[in-house]
């Protein structure tokens with residue numbers, strides 16, 4: 001209930017903040033439309049009385065009132081709908097913005113990785129779309145409340161026993177709430193197959209992946225798996241729908257009995273001469289409205305509960321993201337590195353898993369060095385990079401930046417001093433200028449800065465080949481958007497990573513996997529020279545993760561990672577002379593590339 005009230009308050013406050021006049025008009029129209037219905041029943045009773053009494057003048061007047069109220073019942077809610085349509089859009093936008101804010105609201109990325117949060121995110125993304133209904137329900141609910149009060153007053157005036165009619169509306173309401181709880185549980189329980197099915201649907205309809213799917217001829221298999229997952233989710237939801245429908249029907253039966261009893265009561269009063277025929281008409285119409293009011297209340301309650309459920313989930317996620325947040329940090333990163341970055345006995349296990357991914361890593365990355373991290377798939381290279389960026393805190397040990405624990409350093413300041421290019425990069429569907437410029441937000445509009453970054457990334461040719469150069473809009477979401485090749489997207493992403501000119505730490509986690517080995521090698525050489533010049537001023541470190549040994553041979557320090565352990569470190573000459581894993585793998589790759 002508290003969540004429901006909080007959700008309702010938040011929605012109304014959002015609507016009021018965004019447009020007080022429209023909110024007031026919507027509420028007023030809704031209220032007028034709601035009270036018009038019981039007033040119509042009263043006017044019908046009045047008209048009947050006048051007709052029976054043979055008073056044509058008053059009967060005509062009553063008829064005009066009846067007609068006016070009948071039109072009002074239809075028209076008011078229609079106009080109110082127009083008024084609150086825009087408000088509902090704003091409420092939905094507000095909710096979406098909160099979800100985005102919470103999603104990015106912590107320094108780390110733990111809350112995205114935890115399986116127990118994944119279901120909540122799935123439901124939240126879907127529920128955001130239903131917010132329009134939530135606000136409508138709220139406004140309709142306020143109008144309904146007025147209508148119920150007026151109806152109760154009119155009924156009590158005919159026979160106090162008729163007040164039991166609204167009381168009989170309670171069981172359907174309770175049944176409706178129970179039904180919604182059943183559905184809510186089912187939605188959470190089926191979130192996993194729903195998410196998996198949506199993922200398969202996305203794979204099977206993505207233009208980017210269409211080629212691979214055709215070549216590997218897995219479309220049929222994907223369709224079958226999608227069908228199975230969908231059927232599993234639907235089965236769970238259907239069972240819950242069945243239970244919910246039975247619960248609601250049981251509640252409605254209770255009211256139906258009370259309705260029949262109420263009408264019989266007033267008919268008996270009329271036959272005994274205690275009531276006129278006008279009162280019978282009034283009660284028959286009003287009692288039917290109570291029925292309608294109950295049905296509306298039940299469905300409104302469902303919408304409101306659904307909205308409250310979405311707010312509850314949002315509150316849970318917000319609380320857990322806040323709980324994941326580290327204690328306030330005081331330290332600032334140095335302006336330049338003197339000693340470098342040290343991993344001191346670092347071990348790491350991903351949250352929600354048991355198996356350690358890094359085991360007691362001791363490693364020193366000297367200031368000003370270009371460092372290459374090599375190793376097989378799943379060795380732990382990207383995890384190492386994530387710890388350097390401060391996405392996670394090591395489970396054991398410390399990451400020291402010039403001797404100061406990274407955990408005690410303000411994350412936002414550390415992030416402002418580093419730059420990164422990831423294997424899994426973002427494809428922003430913006431103009432090229434922004435796609436690259438976003439790597440250094442304050443200079444997002446600076447053309448010279450973007451051109452220089454593209455030059456460092458050896459990617460100046462990408463905009464040069466596009467119809468509007470840096471102004472070319474990218475991506476398929478726009479009619480005039482241009483689609484790039486995987487390698488071109490990757491080059492722009494690399495340019496973005498190189499926007500910051502003097503980072504203390506630049507991590508490039510396989511940012512060139514779509515390039516051929518020679519291009520990658522040339523790029524690394526070129527960038528390493530630039531990095532050396534910058535490093536002389538700032539002591540900045542460049543960490544390059546790659547599978548290709550030919551690329552990394554000129555690095556000052558090569559770190560070989562295997563099964564979560566650093567097994568060798570040194571430069572190319574030292575490592576080949578040592579004749580260990582690096583020497584073996586280097587020789588293997590050299591032979592393979594001829």
Ligand SMILES: Nc1ncnc2c1ncn2[C@@H]1O[C@H](COP(=O)(O)OP(=O)(O)OP(=O)(O)O)[C@@H](O)[C@H]1O
Pocket residue numbers: 113350353357375376377378379380381382383384
């Ligand atoms: N978010 C995660 N949650 C749980 N385990 C993870 C997560 N990310 C990676 N792992 C596990 O950690 C191990 C190391 O993964 P990591 O991505 O660091 O390897 P990598 O050396 O970068 O591999 P690749 O070269 O294939 O990219 C793997 O066994 C992987 O399954």
